[in-house]
Every structure is written in C-alpha cells, then in structure tokens.
Amino acid sequence: MALEITIERSAQLKQKPDENKLGFGQYYTDHMFILEYTEGKGWHSGRVVPYQNISLDPAAKVFHYGQTVFEGMKAYRTEDGIKLFRPKKNFERLNKSNARLSIPHLDEELAYEGLIKLLDVDREWVPSAEGTSLYIRPFIIATEPALGVNPSLNYLFMIIMSPVGAYYAEGVNPVKIHVESHFVRAVAGGVGEAKTAGNYAAGLNAQEEAKDRGYSQVLWLDGVHRKYIEEVGSMNVFFKINGVVVTPQLNGSILNGITRNSVITLLKHWDVPVEERRISIDELIEAHRNGQLEEAFGTGTAAVISPIGELSYNDEKYVINEGKTGELSSKIYDTITGIQKGTVEDPFGWLVSLD
Amino acid sequence: MALEITIERSAQLKQKPDENKLGFGQYYTDHMFILEYTEGKGWHSGRVVPYQNISLDPAAKVFHYGQTVFEGMKAYRTEDGIKLFRPKKNFERLNKSNARLSIPHLDEELAYEGLIKLLDVDREWVPSAEGTSLYIRPFIIATEPALGVNPSLNYLFMIIMSPVGAYYAEGVNPVKIHVESHFVRAVAGGVGEAKTAGNYAAGLNAQEEAKDRGYSQVLWLDGVHRKYIEEVGSMNVFFKINGVVVTPQLNGSILNGITRNSVITLLKHWDVPVEERRISIDELIEAHRNGQLEEAFGTGTAAVISPIGELSYNDEKYVINEGKTGELSSKIYDTITGIQKGTVEDPFGWLVSLD
Numbered sequence: 180m181a182l183e184i185t186i187e188r189s190a191q192l193k194q195k196p197d198e199n200k201l202g203f204g205q206y207y208t209d210h211m212f213i214l215e216y217t218e219g220k221g222w223h224s225g226r227v228v229p230y231q232n233i234s235l236d237p238a239a240k241v242f243h244y245g246q247t248v249f250e251g252m253k254a255y256r257t258e259d260g261i262k263l264f265r266p267k268k269n270f271e272r273l274n275k276s277n278a279r280l281s282i283p284h285l286d287e288e289l290a291y292e293g294l295i296k297l298l299d300v301d302r303e304w305v306p307s308a309e310g311t312s313l314y315i316r317p318f319i320i321a322t323e324p325a326l327g328v329n330p331s332l333n334y335l336f337m338i339i340m341s342p343v344g345a346y347y348a349e350g351v352n353p354v355k356i357h358v359e360s361h362f363v364r365a366v367a368g369g370v371g372e373a374k375t376a377g378n379y380a381a382g383l384n385a386q387e388e389a390k391d392r393g394y395s396q397v398l399w400l401d402g403v404h405r406k407y408i409e410e411v412g413s414m415n416v417f418f419k420i421n422g423v424v425v426t427p428q429l430n431g432s433i434l435n436g437i438t439r440n441s442v443i444t445l446l447k448h449w450d451v452p453v454e455e456r457r458i459s460i461d462e463l464i465e466a467h468r469n470g471q472l473e474e475a476f477g478t479g480t481a482a483v484i485s486p487i488g489e490l491s492y493n494d495e496k497y498v499i500n501e502g503k504t505g506e507l508s509s510k511i512y513d514t515i516t517g518i519q520k521g522t523v524e525d526p527f528g529w530l531v532s533l534d
Numbered sequence: 535m536a537l538e539i540t541i542e543r544s545a546q547l548k549q550k551p552d553e554n555k556l557g558f559g560q561y562y563t564d565h566m567f568i569l570e571y572t573e574g575k576g577w578h579s580g581r582v583v584p585y586q587n588i589s590l591d592p593a594a595k596v597f598h599y600g601q602t603v604f605e606g607m608k609a610y611r612t613e614d615g616i617k618l619f620r621p622k623k624n625f626e627r628l629n630k631s632n633a634r635l636s637i638p639h640l641d642e643e644l645a646y647e648g649l650i651k652l653l654d655v656d657r658e659w660v661p662s663a664e665g666t667s668l669y670i671r672p673f674i675i676a677t678e679p680a681l682g683v684n685p686s687l688n689y690l691f692m693i694i695m696s697p698v699g700a701y702y703a704e705g706v707n708p709v710k711i712h713v714e715s716h717f718v719r720a721v722a723g724g725v726g727e728a729k730t731a732g733n734y735a736a737g738l739n740a741q742e743e744a745k746d747r748g749y750s751q752v753l754w755l756d757g758v759h760r761k762y763i764e765e766v767g768s769m770n771v772f773f774k775i776n777g778v779v780v781t782p783q784l785n786g787s788i789l790n791g792i793t794r795n796s797v798i799t800l801l802k803h804w805d806v807p808v809e810e811r812r813i814s815i816d817e818l819i820e821a822h823r824n825g826q827l828e829e830a831f832g833t834g835t836a837a838v839i840s841p842i843g844e845l846s847y848n849d850e851k852y853v854i855n856e857g858k859t860g861e862l863s864s865k866i867y868d869t870i871t872g873i874q875k876g877t878v879e880d881p882f883g884w885l886v887s888l889d
Contacts (some may be wrong), residue, residue, distance in 0.1 A: 207679075449548060
C-alpha cells in the first residue's frame with residue numbers, strides 16, 4: 180500500500196504558550212493532518228498542512244445530523260525521546276465508532292502514519308514540564324452538503340494537537356460527584372459505546388446542573404433500570420469494595436476506555452482481584468454503609484485517574500476514604516503516569532517511540 | 535428591541551434548477567441568514583449574505599461534542615403569494631431544543647425577522663410546480679475552538695433554504711416499514727425530544743439495515759421496555775385502530791412534531807376520536823390480527839403524511855389496508871397540503887403571508 184502523505188510546512192510558526200499555564204485544549208500546534216474521503220474514490224490526499232480553519236458548506240451533514248467520531252490520546256516527552264501510549268488502540272476504536280455511525284472504515288496504518296508525520300513536524304510542541312503532555316485529537320466529520328437523512332458521501336479525517344497542562348495542578352485531588360437520576364447519557368441499542376459527538380452533547384445539561392450544585396461531574400446510571408452504574412462524566416469508573424476492584428462491564432452503552440483496559444491489565448498483573456460486571460447504585464450505597472466502599476475513581480486519557488472523594492445520591496452524601504485519594508488509586512496513577520513518562524518499567528509494551 | 539439586520543446581496547445569482555427534478559436538500563438559494571452569539575455580548579450581527587461556505591477552527595465544538603440544534607419548515611407559492619406554515623412554532627421548538635443542549639436562548643422575534651428578510655431576498659426561489667416548496671433549515675452550531683467538554687461560549691445561528699420537489703413523485707404511496715428491535719433511537723432522560731444532530735446520527739445504522747432488507751424506514755420502539763411505539767424514521771406516527779386514531783404521547787423521547795400537532799388538531803376539528811397515549815407493538819399486532827388496524831401513517835414536514843402499507847416485526851409481515859393509502863390518511867394529506875397551497879380553507883390561522 181502506498182502511503183503518500185505530503186507535508187506543507189507553515190511559513191510562520193506560532194509562539195509557544197507558557198508550559199505552566201496550558202490548561203486543556205486551549206492552544207493548538209502549528210500543523211494539522213487531513214485525509215479526505217470521496218464516495219467511489221475512498222480515503223485520499225493525506226497531508227500535513229499548517230493549522231488553519233476549514234471551509235465547509237453550511238449544509239454539510241456534520242452540522243445537521245452529527246455524523247462524526249473522534250479519539251483522544253497523548254504524546255509525552257521522556258528522557259528517551261517522544262513517546263505515545265498505546266496509540267494503535269485509538270485507531271482500532273475509531274473504526275468501531277465509524278461502524279456504529281455509518282462512516283467508512285479508515286485505513287488504520289495510514290491514519291497512524293499521518294499522526295507520526297504530524298508529530299514529527301510539530302515535535303517541538305510536546306511540552307516537558309512536570310505533568311504536561313501533547314493531547315492528540317483525531318476526528319472525522321461528514322462533509323456532504325445534502326439535507327437528506329442518510330450517511331454522507333464525503334468525509335474529512337483530521338488530527339489536531341494541543342499541548343495540555345497537568346490535570347492536577349496541585350497533585351491528584353479527589354472530586355465530588357453527583358449521581359444523576361433524571362438525565363440519561365446513553366442506552367443499550369444506542370451509540371453510547373461509540374466516541375461520537377451526540378453522547379457528549381447529551382451530557383451537558385446534567386453536567387451544568389451538577390456544577391451549579393458544587394459537584395465536578397455526574398455519575399451516570401443506566402437508561403433502562405436507572406440503577407446500574409455506567410460512567411462518571413466522560414470517564415469509566417472503578418470501585419474498590421472490600422478488597423475487590425469492580426468496574427461496569429462493557430455493555431454497549433459505555434465507552435471501551437483504553438485507560439480502563441490499562442487499569443484492569445495492571446490490577447491483574449498485581450494479582451489484585453478485579454471484576455467487570457453490573458454494579459448497582461444500591462450495592463454501592465450498601466457497601467458504603469458497611470464500611471466496605473474503600474476507594475472510587477474515574478479513568479480516562481485526560482486525567483488518567485480521577486479519585487472520587489464524595490458521592491451525592493438522592494440528597495444524601497457518601498464520603499469515600501475520608502475524601503482522600505486511596506492507596507490503590509495512587510499506586511495506579513503513579514504507575515501509569517510513570518510508564519508514560521518512562522520513569523517506571525513498562526512490562527506490557529504500551530509505550531511507542533516516535534523515532 | 536432594535537432589529538438591525540443588514541443585507542448583502544449576491545453579485546452573481548445562481549441558475550435555478552429544473553423544478554421537476556429538485557429532489558430534497560440538493561440545491562441551495564442565493565443567500566443565507568447568519569446571527570452570531572458571543573459570550574458576554576449575546577446574539578448579534580444578524581445579516582443576510584450570499585450563500586457561502588463557513589470557515590471554522592477545526593477545534594470548534596460542533597465537530598467534537600455535537601452541540602447543535604435545527605429546525606425544518608417550508609414556504610409555499612400560492613395564488614395569493616408566498617406563505618409559511620406555522621413558522622413561529624418552529625422557533626418556539628428551537629428554543630426548547632436549545633435548553634436541552636445548553637445553547638443560549640434565541641430571540642424568536644429576531645430569528646423570525648431574519649427568516650422573513652432572507653425569504654424576501656430569495657423570493658424567486660420559492661418554486662411553483664405541483665407539490666414543490668422551499669424547504670427552510672434554521673440551525674445553530676457551537677463554534678468555540680476549545681476541547682474541554684462543556685457548553686460553547688460562541689455560536690452561529692444560520693438559515694439556509696433549498697427548493698424541494700414533490701415528496702411523492704407519483705402520488706402518495708404507502709411505504710414498507712421495519713420494526714426495529716435491536717437499535718434504539720432515544721430514551722427517556724436523553725435528548726430524543728430535542729431536534730439535535732445526535733438523534734439523527736444514532737438512527738443511521740438501523741436505517742441502512744432496513745433499506746438493505748427492502749424497507750423504507752424503521753419504526754422505533756422505546757429504549758426501556760423495547761415495546762412501546764416511538765417514531766417512524768424521523769417522523770411521528772399515527773394508527774387508526776377500530777375507528778380511533780392513536781399516536782404515542784409526548785414522553786420526552788419523541789419529537790413534538792408540528793405536523794403531528796396539526797393532524798391532532800384537524801382530527802379533533804372533524805370529531806374523529808384521537809388519543810395520545812402509550813401504544814405497544816403487541817397492541818398493534820393484536821389489532822392487526824383482529825382486523826382492527828385500519829390505517830397507519832407517519833407525519834413530518836418533508837412528506838406531511840407518509841402512509842404505511844406494511845410492517846415487518848420479528849420476521850413476520852403485517853399488511854395494512856391491503857397496502858393502500860387509507861381514506862383518512864388521504865383526507866388529512868389533502869387537507870393539510872391544500873391549506874399549505876391555499877386551495878383549502880384554513881380555519882386555524884396556520885398560514886402566514888410573507889408580504
């Protein structure tokens with residue numbers, strides 16, 4: 180297969196932001212990757228170009244029918260060069276999302292090659308300050324200008340990159356979470372397992388309400404019984420109950436998180452009992468009452484591990500581990516971020532070198 | 535309130551398409567309406583401009599998190615000038631969708647004024663051939679270039695217009711519908727009632743599968759019990775059972791259709807019994823077995839009335855009214871399209887004149 184990716188370098192490079200004030204997704208690098216899909220021709224014209232606005236017909240299907248998918252991953256600057264964390268998993272998952280959204284299959288090797296070329300061109304953008312990284316956002320949008328409700332004939336696959344700050348400016352800090360009993364994020368038979376725009380739009384109302392009440396995020400319950408735990412915000416969620424780590428099983432309505440998978444792999448490697456199964460909010464409350472809910476945390480690319488210090492459900496509050504980060508949560512966080520920064524041994528071959 | 539809407543006319547007008555070959559949503563008029571929202575400033579800079587591509591940062595939130603809403607309505611050319619059908623209902627509903635999607639409230643009067651100015655500039659685009667109309671698509675997209683998952687600080691409200699052909703080229707024709715038992719469109723607590731992109735993206739897979747099996751569309755069942763009727767494709771649905779017309783009640787997961795409302799109003803006006811309530815697929819099948827399922831039809835802006843001639847459910851086929859358009863379905867279709875074209879009396883004041 181011929182991978183013909185052209186590179187057009189920006190004539191004027193941007194000034195790089197202060198590495199200590201990066202925040203999340205606020206700054207973008209000098210270049211981006213584009214690949215086009217045209218019905219009958221397939222994916223074509225892969226190219227690295229200067230970061231720039233894209234010009235779309237206002238009738239483009241992405242604006243009306245939400246036919247779009249995305250991924251999130253990171254590159255890290257280590258003493259041994261620039262590294263990616265399990266990047267091929269992201270392109271595998273992108274194609275699973277594509278299938279659910281009726282978007283044509285993407286050549287994963289070509290997409291990966293595009294990422295590597297883009298990263299090479301913008302390698303100076305990978306920050307080095309403690310806790311920083313380069314967030315990578317591959318995404319696909321439907322571009323055909325036609326208002327009929329059916330799959331687009333044309334698409335754009337793009338990769339943009341953003342240097343991001345330490346998720347925890349002052350060290351890992353537990354958050355307060357509201358258990359959402361009115362709004363529903365996704366349901367079996369829907370698109371909850373796909374990384375697609377609509378899932379995130381659906382969660383905004385609940386998230387805003389939770390923030391207004393002083394909570395960082397919501398814990399989503401399933402849409403059918405309104406009692407089984409699904410996700411926390413846009414992260415997967417884990418609970419340590421009486422020595423056993425429990426996380427909701429992949430049921431079609433939750434995201435198949437790569438960090439989730441890494442955490443499970445790590446726990447098994449450490450011989451910590453871990454179960455992927457249905458877990459109800461009632462079981463959680465009961466475990467809390469019995470003093471067995473020892474730790475709780477979300478997992479995702481942005482935060483890696485986000486400890487949960489308090490749950491609010493039906494007007495009652497349940498403090499977990501005295502509102503402090505649990506021992507196991509800390510150990511998982513330190514290990515995964517250590518592997519990512521190259522300071523902890525990587526027995527699983529998760530790190531991939533850019534060069 | 536100052537409605538300052540500027541008009542920039544296109545220097546070169548497009549050639550208008552053949553009115554007999556319009557299709558749906560394939561051609562766009564010479565102009566479009568734009569209104570911008572900036573955090574802290576509100577909605578501003580309303581303007582009619584030449585139809586053109588829009589330029590967006592690839593990090594714009596609409597591409598990633600689907601924060602977008604839309605509407606669909608039509609303008610008709612009648613002997614008495616150009617008419618709109620219940621247009622203010624659309625802007626009312628747009629604001630309900632906005633609330634669900636955490637998009638700022640839109641001044642409905644300003645949006646309506648924008649539409650009227652746009653229609654006036656592009657009035658020659660309202661087609662006159664039998665069954666044709668000018669389809670109007672108001673929509674809002676989140677434009678802030680930031681990857682954090684929270685509501686956008688900036689938005690664009692736009693109106694684009696497309697001359698569309700007769701939905702039924704050879705007269706009203708019943709369609710075959712597949713009752714979907716695997717995929718789910720929306721669930722209570724989700725965004726099903728909002729006219730937002732994600733709902734349409736979620737339906738593509740099922741629609742493609744149905745088409746492959748020879749069906750026009752799917753009949754959606756609820757996501758909780760998987761047995762209560764929700765919608766057909768992207769239309770509301772009605773059944774005439776033993777002389778009574780039944781349609782699913784507004785339950786939060788189905789669209790509050792304006793054509794649906796018009797049909798109910800018309801039936802009450804005619805003293806035809808009509809019920810808005812839960813209706814299960816089992817009740818429907820049972821009614822069919824007893825010979826009481828007399829008619830079935832979808833309702834929506836595009837088709838107005840789309841008769842259903844056959845349902846397929848769990849590998850069985852149920853032919854309705856011998857696969858022909860029912861008497862009541864025809865009467866409703868003729869009345870609403872007659873009111874829209876100004877050939878049938880409009881006792882409800884649904885028609886609004888452009889001039």
